Amino acid sequence: MAERVGVWIIGAYGDVAVTAMLGARAIARGLAGSTGLVTELPELKPLDLAPVASLVFGGCDVRQERVARRAWQIHRDHGVIPSPVLEAVAPELEGIDDVISEGLAREAPATASAALGTLRQAVGRVTEAIARFRERASVERVVVMNLASTEPPVPDSPAHHSLAAFEAALDADDASAVSASVLYAYAAMRAGCAYVNFTPSRGPRVAALGELAHARRVPYCGSDGKTGETLVKTALAPMFVQRNLRVLAWLGYNLLGNSDGRVLADPAARESKLASKGNVLPAILGYSPDTKVGIEYVPSLTDWKTAWDFIHFEGFLGTRMAMQFTWQGCDSMLAAPLVLDLARLAELALRRGEAGFMTHTACFFKDPIGVAEQSLAAQFQLLLDYAGTA
Template identity: 35%
Template sequence: MLAKDLKRKEDIETPRGKLGVLIPGIGGAVATTFMAGVEAVRRGLAEPIGSLTQMGTIRLGKRDEYRTPRIKDFVPLASPDDLVFAGWDIYEANGYEAALFAKVLRREHLEPIRDFLETVQPMKAVFDRRFVKNLDGNHVKSGSSLRDLTEAVKEDIAQFKQAHGIDRCVMIWCGSTEVYLKPEEPHQSLDAFLKAVQNNDPRISPSMIYALAALESGIPYINGAPNLTVDIPAMVTLAKEKKVPIAGKDFKTGQTLMKTILAPGLKARMLGLEGWYSTNILGNRDGLVLDDKDSFKTKEESKLSVLEYILQPQLYPSLYKNYYHKVTINYYPPRGDNKEGWDCIDIFGWMGYPMQIKVDFQCRDSILAAPLCLDLVLFADLAQRIGMYGIQEWLSFYFKSPMHREGLYPEHDLFIQLMKLKNTLRYFMGEEQITHFGLDYYMNDLS
């Protein structure tokens, strides 16, 4: 895909009709908070706080004629009014019942939109307990092969589109973290992957079945968990063949968000790092899943990768070569969705004198993730209409472990990520880019 082949400004299709939002894990805390928030915004009961697409601005023009329109007024994005939700879950609870169970939103915020949430009825899920050991629901599809399950998901999508008059769709994974997988032979090529699906290979996870169904249906796929799903050569090849955008992985919300804000500051001031200890307490369903060591391993890999890429110890060995980095997550049911992340950061400055930074981020996991879901759905739909396909590196801003093309390093610095995202939008709308970091940051994504 070359930049010259993509649509620009007047050629970008105006979003028309309904945009289907397909959510594996639709009964979870993130998904129900996302849907409830969108409906509250549509009814004028809330503001879309945390959403870059809805509240963010973008600087345009030369120094003497700056303009700062809202992003939603600058780029032809779908409106939240256009979204229609559907999805799959291993539990039968409707959207209202699931939101009550999640205990993220208070009842007084759910009651005014209860009629909407009760219409969200999950479809039977693709589920294999080998991949999520601490959950066990009975609202599950049956099939003689993984290919049968893939076709069943594709049929669900087709029926949803027909029943609701859906013009186009985006699939976003809001399900649980699966056990840790390394890329193996079935993941290395599309032929090997499709053969593995046909042969019920145990290295093909449920999230991969959803992604396969989405891509074969021409639907963009967003990976909100650290699962090895589309971050494999087979899926990248399929996305390119079907000309479909893919993005991921693992929503960047609490503690890792803080790291991508603080670490660039340490590096900018050339302050050294001796150690960074991070621990979390979390009591929602995500915390329960991560109480299994194999699922935690998947999350740990995602969270540990951030500092190395931001600090670049190979360039600054005296500052960052030997720092110690530790991450733990502890399941603590009384805390529910109100996650608490503690960071003890040991740094050193002039003449090697030690200093410390202490961070106690008492956040709400799903409250931080919900606006990311909205932005990613709208941006993935935009990418599809522009003609972008394959890995969407310009959406790295939203992820702990951003997908990137082979041979390139992932970008983790939150501020560079934001520049890349906005420069991509500027390019498509025919506006002058902000070149603090150079045009290469844009062209690397599209060439």
């Protein structure tokens, strides 16, 4: 029997988290196939990845909920997850609530709620929650996965530039330098966990935490899972380069109705998402066409998102042409398998003693840490190279 692997999810009651947990249990019972799981591709078989069935879940959330109840709500609201599958795995989902603790608000921890206490006390709460989960789940290795709502951008601070300066900011209770996502990443690394930032929030993207990751010999990756419009964009944009066609304008409009869309209706949170999505085209094309990315919250869409893109480009003899595409997908069903992929890849890196950036995971993210390459094919080649099957 395979060794159990802990996956501690920040935002454990969110749609993506619940779908990932339910999906893992369904796969373990033979009730679902592996479609959507990148790590099940034949090219990645040489990797000694933990079986999906070995993943054990816990985490935290700012909401008071129940995993099974949220799963049924997703089924009713979004018209996904077959009832027989949900009925079969619901008893296993009910046990997860025992290892889901109270989370930190997305604002700076020291100012969000007096109950959180100081920054050091907040760090202690997170590390203690991870330790309790590790003990109760009987797991040695834990992957911490940030699936929480997007934070507003965190301004750069001298406290981010070195681990010593960051530790000093914690001691001084300087909340201006430490958002919840940064604090979670710090606490996870201190606890010896691998860390995956599936959100556009700052999280581990500060030099101080890169230093900590190497000191603690833990791997990490991010940022912002690539599941929809940007996935298509990073596959399509290289075509214009390879045909020597000049992109004049690329406009994209995203409509979504889930909790992610509700959070992104906040201009401050939307700024983080737009910054993450906006890096793609200049990196691939080598220049900056006229671009616009819009994000609109449409509650009636629930978990279904639509992206419409218009591309104006120039070809031979200055002839101007256009292309459009529409992407429609269920957000949680696109993201959840990637959560399982990244948990398996992060656990393998942790088991191998790898530290720092997991650059081979670039194909999973809009804004990959430590990788400038944005072409999906080139990013996927990094994963194949890691697997030794190139």
